[in-house]
Structures are given as C-alpha cells and as structure tokens.
Amino acid sequence: MKKEHNKKCSLLATESFGSFSASVMAVLVGLLFGLVILLLTNPSQAVYGFKAILFGGLSDMKNLGQVLYFATPIIMTGLSVAFANKTGLFNIGASGQFITGAFAAVFVGVKVQSLTGVSHWLFALFMATLVGAFWAVLPGVLKAYCNVNEVISCIMMNYIGMYMVNLLVKNFVFDVRKNQSMAVAKTAVSPKMGLDSIFKTGYSTSSVNAGILVAVLAGIIVYIILEKTTFGFELKACGYNREASRYAGINEKRSIVLSMMIAGALSGLGGALLYLAGSGKSIEVLDVLAAEGFNGIPVALLGLNHPIGVVISGIFIAYLNVGGFNMQLYNFAPQVIEVIISVIIYFSAFALLMKGFIMRLAKGKEEK
Amino acid sequence: MEYIIEMLGITKEFPGIKANDNVTVQLKKGEIHALLGENGAGKSTLMSILFGMYQPDKGVIRKNGQEVKITNPNDANRLGIGMVHQHFKLVHNFTVLENIILGVEDTKYGKLEMSAAREKVLKLSEMYGLMIDPDAYIQDITVGMQQRVEILKMLYRDNEILILDEPTAVLTPQEIDELINIMRNLADEGKSILFITHKLNEIKSVADRCTVLRKGQTIATVNVADADKEQLSEMMVGRKVKLQVEKEKSNPGNPVLKVENLSVKGRTEGKNSVNNVLFEVRAGEIVCIAGIDGNGQTELVEAITGLKDSIQGKIILNGKDITKMPIRRRTLSGIGHIPEDRHKHGLVLEYTVEENMVLQSYFEPRFQKFGFLRFDSIKEYAKGLISQYDVRSGMGEKTVVRSMSGGNQQKAIIAREIDRNPDLLIAVQPTRGLDVGANEYIHKKIVEHRDSGKAVLLVSLELDEVLNVSDRILVIYEGELVADIPADEANAQELGLYMSGSKRREQ
Ligand SMILES: Nc1ncnc2c1ncn2[C@@H]1O[C@H](COP(=O)(O)OP(=O)(O)OP(=O)(O)O)[C@@H](O)[C@H]1O
Numbered sequence A: 001m002k003k004e005h006n007k008k009c010s011l012l013a014t015e016s017f018g019s020f021s022a023s024v025m026a027v028l029v030g031l032l033f034g035l036v037i038l039l040l041t042n043p044s045q046a047v048y049g050f051k052a053i054l055f056g057g058l059s060d061m062k063n064l065g066q067v068l069y070f071a072t073p074i075i076m077t078g079l080s081v082a083f084a085n086k087t088g089l090f091n092i093g094a095s096g097q098f099i100t101g102a103f104a105a106v107f108v109g110v111k112v113q114s115l116t117g118v119s120h121w122l123f124a125l126f127m128a129t130l131v132g133a134f135w136a137v138l139p140g141v142l143k144a145y146c147n148v149n150e151v152i153s154c155i156m157m158n159y160i161g162m163y164m165v166n167l168l169v170k171n172f173v174f175d176v177r178k179n180q181s182m183a184v185a186k187t188a189v190s191p192k193m194g195l196d197s198i199f200k201t202g203y204s205t206s207s208v209n210a211g212i213l214v215a216v217l218a219g220i221i222v223y224i225i226l227e228k229t230t231f232g233f234e235l236k237a238c239g240y241n242r243e244a245s246r247y248a249g250i251n252e253k254r255s256i257v258l259s260m261m262i263a264g265a266l267s268g269l270g271g272a273l274l275y276l277a278g279s280g281k282s283i284e285v286l287d288v289l290a291a292e293g294f295n296g297i298p299v300a301l302l303g304l305n306h307p308i309g310v311v312i313s314g315i316f317i318a319y320l321n322v323g324g325f326n327m328q329l330y331n332f333a334p335q336v337i338e339v340i341i342s343v344i345i346y347f348s349a350f351a352l353l354m355k356g357f358i359m360r361l362a363k364g365k366e367e368k
Numbered sequence B: 001m002e003y004i005i006e007m008l009g010i011t012k013e014f015p016g017i018k019a020n021d022n023v024t025v026q027l028k029k030g031e032i033h034a035l036l037g038e039n040g041a042g043k044s045t046l047m048s049i050l051f052g053m054y055q056p057d058k059g060v061i062r063k064n065g066q067e068v069k070i071t072n073p074n075d076a077n078r079l080g081i082g083m084v085h086q087h088f089k090l091v092h093n094f095t096v097l098e099n100i101i102l103g104v105e106d107t108k109y110g111k112l113e114m115s116a117a118r119e120k121v122l123k124l125s126e127m128y129g130l131m132i133d134p135d136a137y138i139q140d141i142t143v144g145m146q147q148r149v150e151i152l153k154m155l156y157r158d159n160e161i162l163i164l165d166e167p168t169a170v171l172t173p174q175e176i177d178e179l180i181n182i183m184r185n186l187a188d189e190g191k192s193i194l195f196i197t198h199k200l201n202e203i204k205s206v207a208d209r210c211t212v213l214r215k216g217q218t219i220a221t222v223n224v225a226d227a228d229k230e231q232l233s234e235m236m237v238g239r240k241v242k243l244q245v246e247k248e249k250s251n252p253g254n255p256v257l258k259v260e261n262l263s264v265k266g267r268t269e270g271k272n273s274v275n276n277v278l279f280e281v282r283a284g285e286i287v288c289i290a291g292i293d294g295n296g297q298t299e300l301v302e303a304i305t306g307l308k309d310s311i312q313g314k315i316i317l318n319g320k321d322i323t324k325m326p327i328r329r330r331t332l333s334g335i336g337h338i339p340e341d342r343h344k345h346g347l348v349l350e351y352t353v354e355e356n357m358v359l360q361s362y363f364e365p366r367f368q369k370f371g372f373l374r375f376d377s378i379k380e381y382a383k384g385l386i387s388q389y390d391v392r393s394g395m396g397e398k399t400v401v402r403s404m405s406g407g408n409q410q411k412a413i414i415a416r417e418i419d420r421n422p423d424l425l426i427a428v429q430p431t432r433g434l435d436v437g438a439n440e441y442i443h444k445k446i447v448e449h450r451d452s453g454k455a456v457l458l459v460s461l462e463l464d465e466v467l468n469v470s471d472r473i474l475v476i477y478e479g480e481l482v483a484d485i486p487a488d489e490a491n492a493q494e495l496g497l498y499m500s501g502s503k504r505r506e507q
C-alpha cells in the first residue's frame, strides 16, 4: 500500500512536468521556425537578428522594463481568453472588450477632472473593467439563453466596439491634429511606483509602470477564483458539462453570462492599462481591430490556460517583441520582424499539440 | 480447436493501477465468450486493447494464430473487429443513419450517397429486430435506442468479431431477450462474440465459455455449462454473494412525494410524454416505476427533479408545492437523484472524484467558508465515501472521473446521493453496470434508506430488480400509470402484460 502511494506521487510529478515541458518544447520549436524564416529572408544577418530576438530583451534594464510594459496588455487579454476557456467559452471578443474598456478609461482620464490623485486612475480602471464586462454581456446572454455560438457574436461585438469607439473618440475626446484621442490628465496616468528608476539605462527610462503589477495581481486573483472558490467551481463545472451543472442546481445560464463578463472585464482592464500607461499612446481612429485582443489567444494557449502560465507566457511574448525591435539594427524591415515574431508565437502554440507525444515519450523512458 | 482471437499475457498499467496484469483470453470461432469481473477488474481496458484504443505494455494478440498489431480502431476494423463501448460513441447532433455510416460512408461525386446505406440499415434493423428511427437525432432518442444504433453500426460494417461491452446494461428485459437471440444467430453465422455483462442470467443463457477476471488478473476460463451462477459470482468476487435482497415488510408512513395529475409535453406535438399521472410515495416505502424504456419514466423523473418543466399538475414534497421551484431548491428540500444517464447528468467527467462527491453540496458550510472551498474537508469526506462504497480507481479521491471504470463512476454517484440522506431518493436504474457484489451492496443501502424512514422512488427496467427491491410497483405505459400493485402480489408475467399495454387497471 505504501509503495503504491509513492508511485502515485512520482507519476503526478511527471504529469505536471509533462505540461510544463510541453510549453518549453513548443517554444523551442517556434524559435527554430523563426530561425528558418530568418535564414530564408536574410541569410547574412540571420544569426545577428536571431541573437537580437533571443537576448534583446535582456540587453539592459531599460529593455527589460519595456518587456514588462508590452507584456501588461497581452497578459490581461491572455487572462481573459484563458478564463473563458476554462469555463468552456471561446472569447474571441477580447479585442472589442479591450478597446471599449480603453475608451472608458481615456474618457474618464480626460473628462473627469474632479478626482484628484490616484483615485482618478483607479476610477478610470474601474470604469474600463465595467465597460469591458458590459461589452461581453450580449454574447454571454445569447449563448446562455438562445444557444448562439459566442464566437460569432463576439466577432460582431468586436466590429461594433471598434467603430463605436472611433465615433466616440471623435465626438468626445478627439485630438484633431493627431487624429487620435486626447492625452489623459496626469492624475489618470498609471503611477510609476519607482519602477522607472529600476528599469532604466542611463537617463533613458522605460515605459514600465504599475500596470504590470495590476496584471500580475489580476492573474493571481483569476487563479484564486478558478481554483479555490465555490464560484469558480460552478463556472468550471458549467464549462465542462452544462447538463450536469444544471442537475447539480447550478444556475448554468447565469454562470455562462458571468464567465463571459469576467472575461470581458479582464480585457477591458487591459485596454485601460495600455492607454493609461503614460507612454504617449492614444486611441487612434483607424478601422483596425485591436491586435492585443487577438494576441491574447496565443498567450493563453502557450500558458496552458493557467493564470500563472499566462503571466509567464505574456512576458515571454513581450520579450520576443522587444527583441524584435532590436533587429532593426540589422536592417530588418519592421514587417519582416512582425512576421518572424508571429511565426514563433504561432508555431509555439501549434507545437503544444505535441503535449501528448511528450508525455508518451516520458513514459517510455521511465519503463526503461 | 482453432482460436480466431487470442490475447496472451496482456499487461496494461495506468497511473496508480495495473488494469490488466498478464491476462489471457482466447476466443474460438463462432463462440460467444463472456467476460466476467468486478467493477474495475479491467474488462473494458482489455477490450479497448483488442479494439486498438490502448496499446498493451506487455503481451501479444493473435488472429488465426498469426500475431497482429492493432494500433488504432481502423486496424481493428480491417481485421473485422467491431466494438460497442460501455459508454456510447455517438455524435449527438447527427441522425441515427448518419451515425451508423459515419467513417464508411459512400460518396458519389463528392456527395453523400445515403439511399443504399439506408436500405441496408433498415434491412439489418428489421432482420434483428433492432427498432430505430433512422432520421431521429441521437440527442433526442433514449439510451436504449442509442444502444441499438451502436449495435447496428457494427453489423453495418460486417465485422466478424464483435465486442459488446455491457450491451444489456441499458436494455429492457424484452430487448435483452431479443439481443440474446440476435447474438445466437450471429454466432450461428460464424461470428465470434466477446460479451461483457454483470448479469449472470445472461451468461448462463447465451455464453459458451466465460473468462473471469479479478483485480486485473485472469482467474479462470470455464465452460458455462459446467458452472452455476453462485460459483461464477464467487469466482469473480472472491466471496459468496447473496443474489436475493433481504428486507422486512415495509411500514409506510406519511406521504413524502405527491404527484397530482402531472403532464409533461412530449417531443412530438400533440402527445404528452407524461400524461395526467397521479401517485404518491410514502415515508418508509420503496415505490418502483416499471415500464419499457421510452414510456415516459425519464420525463416523469425529470419533471419531479426540475430538469424539465411540466405543463400541468402539481408536485408536492413534504407538503410543499415544488412544481415551479428551481432545481437547487428542490435538492435542498430533500430530493436525491441518481440520474439515468450518468455521463450526461451525474458527473463532471473532467473533475476528480472528490469534486464530484461534493457536486450537490459544495456550497454547504462544511465544504466552504466565505466562498472558498475547504479542500481538506472535501478530501476527508470523499475518502470516507470511497471506502464505504468501495469506489475503486487508480488514484483515489484525486482520480479524474473520466478515467474510472463505468461501474465505479456509478458507485460514486450513488454514494453522493445516498449520503446526503434525502427524504426522497429518486434512483433511476441505480445498479446499471454494477457487478453482483456492488449490486447487492447498493440494494442493501436502498433498503436501509427506506428503513430509516425515507421514501424511495425507483425507476428500473429490470424486472428482477423491480420485484426484488420494491414494496409497491407502478407500471407506466405510454406516459400513463396503468398499474399499482403491491410487490409481493406481483409476478413477472403480469407485469409484462401491463408493461406492453395489453392490460391496464380499471380507472
Ligand atoms: N484511461 C484510463 N486512465 C487511468 N486509469 C484508467 C483508465 N481506464 C481505466 N482505468 C482504470 O483501470 C481499471 C480498470 O478499468 P476498466 O474500465 O477496464 O474496468 P471494467 O472491468 O470495465 O469495470 P466496469 O465493470 O466498472 O466497467 C479501473 O481501476 C480504472 O480506474
């Protein structure tokens, strides 16, 4: 009996090890493909370019700060997608929730002048979260009550959100000269919390700010909700088996709507964190869906839908992006860099399919 | 004697458990070979290996004396091996016909060519008395009919080695007789059948030989003619099993459940699946609803438990009208429900045993505090139920339910529902898929539940269980109750007449 117990433990260990190593393997495969593309497009500079991707993010403290800055919004949308996945939904609407949340934050940042100090910022975040959640209500309700696939309604909400935000920006917070939203009040900008003095190189500071802390905190909260609370227990049960949840007396329709709303709230908050970062970024009036929303999908995938995994994979993908900027030093066009980064990300996600394969491999070894 | 299939020295290990440990089964051509063993003994695993779903860690498979490698179900199909799984593998939003031809469909100019297939299916269905509606969607048909679809699927593929994993667990007695005839015919035609069942009667009546497994090991292969039921069950469980339920006469008290003129809408317009049903279940009595599958018992139970709306009538529990109550409040008012379809309703398969054990009670103060789950007490609780109800699996309370054997999944549900000590226990086919030992234990628990002054509403298709366990028998036919008989005055013949609609009580 004792012996049997020991065995259980060791096997449990290989299980979680299996999923972690799967992610690592996936990343390696992705990098390999990136290298191949580099060699094909620009053989002479390929190795330098690749080095830049691999180590650019670590080259100095400022770059490291940039990594955290870029990671913030995609961690949020990654969490959004992961949360929905865990509860049986595919939130492809992160983009719309992100941008509507962003608008809410900018609007509060520009218009609400009565708030002073950090409360202004907090209020802007709060409103963005609320609006993001609101933007996910309709897909949730349609799914729960009319069995409309959330993918379709989410995509529609993305477009509605984008055009509506364009309109609202133009009407309320428009900076005509720059064709984008006005700068928000200083009080609404995310505090630096001393991070800028850590992540700097010489006098050149990075854009890192309290946002990354909010994102990490969000990851921890999502983890606690999903894994530790009765609420998460219900949401996940609905995701896995709607009928059984109904049998167990869980209000499965309400759960679906709430899952969607929480996912939306996370994306909305992400939008606020990006546009209140104080890096000079404003909502541009363009007919383009917010890419951060879609980038949440590979982030979630690579993080195996685990909130902590999402934080790590978000940082990793941001790291690649910062490394990518450095490639410009070697005469790579920004478009090419983008392709290469995407190749790495998507092949990594793709390679996750090898998870089962790796597990089998590990098992085979154990037997020998 | 030539063996058509031999599985020699098969070993298969899962995390924490050896599901098969050096098992040997040899199947002769044209024979019906039964596999008997406790829940979790490794029968399904062994058959899944033969069907190419798992790879054995050790051991060889031979067909006609030649070693073969079966790495996936397609290989198995090529070798003429077909399987009906314990839990069906049907596509729910496909029709019956589409499911049957799935994977071997004919196409013409890239379009599905269904008419020949339809003809063949209808012919097979008629030939073997497997009644189906080829155009019904799987999600709309009963478990019994789904089973028939699975069998047809195999026949449609002209397989010569047929694996039936507990095919009779979900069939009515009549259907079982028919199936047994079918199996005989198939064997006469030279098909070889591996047949898993927990019902010793069936083994006695149809099988030529029987291999007994216990805890993953082969105990023996015997000629069925040379062994009686007691011997078989003793070989399998390792102890003597009482096949008869022992209970005192019931002593009913006040009514716990009153159902008054209840009607539930049917799937098709104009016909109610439950029509104007009136009955009560009193404290300290086991009332059984007997009937052929599809006569409204599913809908009746769903209306009482709240899974389905009723269109007329009242449901009263302990004097309280619960007709319009949401499910959670009904549960809390004292209903326990062992559902008909354990995978659809009873379990969250991705959850662990402990999570499933608290599926109906996770919100109670003993399992949560300020909305946070109390994992320690959940674990303790689950462990208690696991040992009390002998729920076997590889990793105890941390086992993901999906990986458990069917019978052990069922035991987990029963444990959860009985342990909540509901005033009214609604048990639909509670012993479906349980081995004789577990069967005995569960029947004992149900009787104990009654004796503690609670009411039990049992729905069963099995006459043995109906006659054995219940105190009062109601027969349902086409949505109406056509008989109400004390169990000790009932006999199988008479019940059969009621169930088939040839007889009904005076209104
Ligand atoms: N995929 C799996 N992963 C882990 N364990 C498994 C898996 N499949 C089966 N097992 C374990 O192997 C053992 C044998 O299971 P199996 O399904 O073969 O039993 P069985 O004899 O068919 O029982 P039953 O009569 O209840 O259907 C069980 O303890 C089960 O928990």
Ligand SMILES: [Mg+2]
Pocket: B043, B044, B045, B086, B165, B405, B406, B407
């Ligand atoms: Mg089985």
